[in-house]
Amino acid sequence: MRIFTPVLALAALLAVPAGAQRPSAPQRPAGYPRSYDTTIADARAEGRVRIYANADRAELVPVVEAFKRAYPGIQVFYADIGSTEMYARYVREMRAKQYSADIVWSSAMDLQIKLINDGYAQQYASPEKPSLPDTAVWKNMGFGVTAEPIGIVYNRKLVPAAQVPRSHQDLETLLRARRAEFTGKVATFDPARSNTGYLYLSQDFQTTRDTRSLMEAIAATTPVLATNTGPMLAGVASGKLAIAYNVIGSYALEQARRNPDLGVVFPQDYTLVTSRIAFISREARHPAAARLFLDFLLSRTGQAQLARHSLWPVRGDIPARRLLAGQARVVRVGPQLLVNLDRLTRERFLREWNAILLSGKTNP
Numbered sequence: 001m002r003i004f005t006p007v008l009a010l011a012a013l014l015a016v017p018a019g020a021q022r023p024s025a026p027q028r029p030a031g032y033p034r035s036y037d038t039t040i041a042d043a044r045a046e047g048r049v050r051i052y053a054n055a056d057r058a059e060l061v062p063v064v065e066a067f068k069r070a071y072p073g074i075q076v077f078y079a080d081i082g083s084t085e086m087y088a089r090y091v092r093e094m095r096a097k098q099y100s101a102d103i104v105w106s107s108a109m110d111l112q113i114k115l116i117n118d119g120y121a122q123q124y125a126s127p128e129k130p131s132l133p134d135t136a137v138w139k140n141m142g143f144g145v146t147a148e149p150i151g152i153v154y155n156r157k158l159v160p161a162a163q164v165p166r167s168h169q170d171l172e173t174l175l176r177a178r179r180a181e182f183t184g185k186v187a188t189f190d191p192a193r194s195n196t197g198y199l200y201l202s203q204d205f206q207t208t209r210d211t212r213s214l215m216e217a218i219a220a221t222t223p224v225l226a227t228n229t230g231p232m233l234a235g236v237a238s239g240k241l242a243i244a245y246n247v248i249g250s251y252a253l254e255q256a257r258r259n260p261d262l263g264v265v266f267p268q269d270y271t272l273v274t275s276r277i278a279f280i281s282r283e284a285r286h287p288a289a290a291r292l293f294l295d296f297l298l299s300r301t302g303q304a305q306l307a308r309h310s311l312w313p314v315r316g317d318i319p320a321r322r323l324l325a326g327q328a329r330v331v332r333v334g335p336q337l338l339v340n341l342d343r344l345t346r347e348r349f350l351r352e353w354n355a356i357l358l359s360g361k362t363n364p
Helices: 004-014 036-046 057-070 083-095 109-117 168-177 195-207 211-219 229-238 249-258 287-298 300-308 335-341 343-362
Strands: 048-053 075-080 103-106 142-144 148-155 186-189 224-226 243-248 262-265 271-274 277-280 328-330
Touching (some): 036 287, 048 287, 057 287, 057 300, 083 109, 103 109, 103 287, 109 195, 148 229, 148 249, 195 211, 195 243, 195 271, 195 343, 211 343, 224 229, 229 249, 277 287, 335 343
Parallel strands (some): 048 075, 048 103, 186 243
Antiparallel strands (some): 142 277
């Protein structure tokens, strides 16, 4: 029962001790409607909220602690689950009418939109919606909580400062010029095994036709294909890898803080900006507490907490590192993401990807 361990650990860490005095009623946030007092009262009566998510637990603990300070007496049960496993588990539990998550929050944007489109979410007009960009909300159901850039990570000892790629074209040029040196030392997501990798690469192809040429240059290095960011970052940090492409920027920046050998670049020609989409489950057993937690994630306080741990806030009124003007290629929260999940579209895309990999082997 591996996925339950973080849930119980986080609950034990944040639960109110037995016999503790019942906390005073929290105040509704400034600017919220008076009716929100009822939401707070209902949430306190429910006493808990259950969340499925795939953000690192270390990044979420401070956010949950801040939520507990704002709304004492509400226990938070948090399960850290991979995006594909999360989708399968949630659907299975819902179909079996079992107890499942109150909030589903994932970086797999297309899977989240599919769940919403398939009727698994409930509508909620968050008081924080006016502070969010239009690209971050869909149907008052799906809420983009973060705005995370996707970048390139490199080992500073293996890639000299003068050769660090600042654009996709720079990366292709570098890989072609130093192919022999970089053989076996370049990594990227495997779109066939990683839904996240499939999303990023398909967005690259939608952005520019030059993506195929870059992928051919990567394929020629016999790349290491990964299913998540962690091993890629570890490989680059250790020097086993020189470069990792399409890495989640929040994780990369957090690791780079601790390891001076890691360099992070957000391509200046364009940088994909993705979001971790959250929705309240249609069958949430603690709907009021779920609304409270979602609003907190979207609030200035919650967004500022996320920003402190490299999860770039979706709100524009939070002090945080920003991309250059015109650099961001924002992946909208919306139904266009469903195109990627069409079976024929996916099969055609992966055939092209496999052909590119083959070309790298047959054109030394």
